[in-house]
Amino acid sequence: MKFSLIKKGVSYKPMINVTLKDGSVRRYEPGTSLLEMAFDISPRLAKETLVAKVNGKLTDLNEKINQDSAVEFLTFDSDEGKDVFRHSASHVLAQAVQRLFPGTKLAIGPAIANGFYYDFDTAQSFTPEQLEKIETEMNKIIKEDLPFSRVELSREDALRKFNERGEQYKIELIDDLPEEAVISCYQQGEFEDLCAGPHVPSTGRLKALKLLNVAGAYWRGDERNKMLQRIYGTAFPKKSLLEEHLHRLEEAKRRDHRKLGAELDLFSIQEEGPGFPFFHPKGMILRNELEKFWHQEHKKHGYDEIRTPVILNRALWEQSGHWDHYRENMYFTRIDEGDYAIKPMNCPGSMLIYRSRLHSYRELPIRMAELGLVHRHELSGVLHGLMRVRCFTQDDAHIFMLPGQIKDEIVSVIDMVNDFYQVFGFKYHVELSTKPEKAMGSDEIWELATSTLQEALEARGLPYKVNEGDGAFYGPKIDFHLEDCLGRTWQCGTIQLDFQMPELFDLTYVGEDGQKHRPVMIHRVVFGSIERFVGILTEHFAGAFPAWLAPVQVKVLPITDRHMEYAHKVVEKLAQRDIRVELDARNEKVNYKIREAQAQKIPYMLVVGDREAEAGAVAVRHRSQGDLGAVQVEQFVEDLVQEINSKECK
The missing domain is CATH 3.10.20.30 (Beta-grasp domain)
Structure with missing residues (x-):
């Protein structure tokens, strides 16, 4: 220097x-x-x-x-640093595959959340054993410490280069680039790939990596295109960080809501309805408790509940803009020779209710809440238990207000969302999404809406990340991303400010001047969807739901048949206080019954024998705390009712 x-x-x-x-x-x-x-x-x-x-x-x-x-x-501590690090690892993966399987054609290899992947076109079917060989070769490339070198090319030279190699996917990517785009390749050792970059200085920076699995993936996500093989992996700058991440992945498998949903008899996905979940009796108890909580909180915050039809005619969806902007995600039907759509969103129905009568400025804000069933067409390859489905219940609300009420209403919704998530013990972060490329309305309206959301966030002192171009087609939005016990984030709550729909539906109110004026509208959800929130809670609690949510809150376990009469009396006392209780009357040893109840993740087990019957007591066991000793039945009931009513998450 x-x-x-x-x-x-x-x-x-x-x-x-x-x-x-x-x-x-x-x-x-x-x-x-x-x-x-x-x-x-x-x-x-x-x-x-x-x-x-x-x-x-x-x-x-x-x-x-x-x-x-x-x-x-x-550094790796930043999101951008992680993405560059893992994208570089995807290039090492591609280099290793081409070393081991010459002739393999390359598609794309981006960084993703917590890892990376690369899509390959090859007649070779990648097996777990071959993944091990590829990973060994990747580690060899890392030890070689090959520099990443950037070369910029003219469009003609880039097309010639990849045409000579027969890399048709790269040629297609180049053809799709705008004329003014800078085309670049990155090279490490003998390997070269089309890439905008940037990359880490050399392969030696990558240190610790692991290939995780192989899956099928259509080129560009289009099921009309060829199915490619996608290898997923992850990479970290330290072995300890990799081991910690792999441990979390194993824990995530243990907590997989699809596995627990079957084991705990909560829900199922049947072949007859891919993407359309079936809720079993115990699963219905869980979602009913969530909905009961939802009803209580919305009543407390001044919302009126509504219900709108699932099927509405084409003219409505054309008026709302969904027919032009969202049609590929919708389902359709014919009724009385007319075109109808199954609703993908609840908002047009709310606007029809608002428009059904005249409103005064004195009534505003009007807050309409709806647990509305919506249907959206998702490709079969992205369906995932309750997390990605084709029908779900959105806990929607639509707020119609005066322009001067916008900030206060958004702040109120932010506070409500915060109150909801605190009940479940969730931490969260906030993201603000701005005008997308395909949008309705003028730049001026979008700028006003976006700045208003920013002001509300800042009024509550909430730090936020800006997602440029990721808003809804009718307005900017605030998204709430929950963090579960494994550090994973889930986008649930949303607040969308909308100046467009009131215009499209000619919504009005009569102002102080006696003239008609246009209201402003907020779309918002808290859970996001009931189904997805059930899936998130199942994984967050590993199926061991807090007592207020648990489908079965107490299991009564008589030691022998002669204790059955007293066990029934205990069950009756609990049931009288609306405690969800079951009696295990099987002729099995009590230790076996305890293990079974723990496997079903029931919060409390009450063992009753001679001493308990004589004393009017129960021997209490908690699924995680073990033996809590003998307690009078009445005292146990009072303590549990208090725990349920306070919605403790233990």
């Missing part, structure tokens, strides 16, 4: 100013690489930095800087 000292009579090279994230400024000779700058700041930073952001643009560390710039160095 060369530095300048000011000496009289000596000429110097011009220097560039590099402004770091903390606002400090360092001076370097033009042509200094980002990696050299990181080393100058701190050898440790140079070791841990994976990529840099130069004037807001992600850039390879090997890039040389020739002008004044703002530079931020990113």
Whole structure:
């Protein structure tokens, strides 16, 4: 590294100013690489930095800087650093596959949440044993510490290069790029791939990785295209982080709601209805408790409940914009020679109810809440238990308000969502999604709506991430992402501000001036969908639901048949207080009955024998705390009722 000292009579090279994230400024000779700058700041930073952001643009560390710039160095601790790290791992995966299976054609290999994948076109069927060989080859490539080198090409040269290799998927990707796009390839060793980058400096940075599984995937997600083989993997800069992640994956398998749903007899997905869940009696108890809580909270917050039809005619969906913007996700039918659609969303029905009579400004805000069943067409390949289904119950609400009420109503919804999630012990983070490419309304309306959402978030002091272009087609939105006990996040609650639908449906209210005015509308959900929230809770609690949600709250276990009469009396006392209780009257040893009840994750087991019958007591066992000792029946009932009413999550 060369530095300048000011000496009289000596000429110097011009220097560039590099402004770091903390606002400090360092001076370097033009042509200094980002990696050299990181080393100058701190050898440790140079070791841990994976990529840099130069004037807001992600850039390879090997890039040389020739002008004044703002530079931020990113490590694996940042989301962007993780993505670059894992995308680099996908290139190593592709290189290993082509080394072991020459002739394999490459599709795409992006970073994804907690990992990466690459899609391959080959006659070879990848087996678990072959994954081990590929992983061994990847580790060999990592030890070779091959530099990632970027080369920019003209469109003609890029097409010629990949045409010579027979890489038809790369050719298709190039053809889809806009004319002004910069086309680049990245090379490590003998391997070269079409890629916009950036990448880590060399393969040696990758350290610890694991290939996880193989799945089928249609090229570009289109079932009309060829089925490719997708290899999933994950990568970390430290072995300890990889081991921790693999442990979480094993724990996630143990908690899989599809497995627990069958074991606990909560729900099923039948061949006769792929993507259409069947809720069994115990599953209905769970969702009914969630819905009961939902009803109570909405009444408390001033909402009126409504119910709208599942099927409505084509003219309505054309008016709402769904026919043009959402048709590929909808189901259709014919009634009386007319076109009808099964609703994918509840909002048009709410607007018809609002429009059914005249409203005064004195009535606003009007808050309509609906547990509405909606249907959306999802490809079979993305269906996943209760998490991704084709019909679900949205806990919708639509708020019609005066323009001056917008901020207060959004803040109120934010507070309500927070109250809901605290009951279940969920932490969450917030994301703000802005105008998508395919949207209704003017830029001015979108800017007003977006800034209003920002003001509400800031009024509550909530940090948030901006998702550019990810809003609904009719307005920007706030999304709430829950974090479960394994650190996974789930998008559930949403607040969408809408200036478009009231215009499309000609919704009005009579203002103080006696004239008609246009209301503003909020769409919002808290659970997101009842089905998905049941799936999330099942995995979060590993099926061991808190007592207020548990389908069976208490199991009474008589030691022998002669204790059956007293056991029935205990059951009756519990049932009188609306406690969900079952009696295990089987002629089995009590230890066996306890193990069975624990396997069913029942919160409390009450063992009754001679001593308990004589004392009017029960021997209490908790599924996780074990033996809690003998308690009078009345005291146990009072304690449990208190636990249920307070919605304790233990």
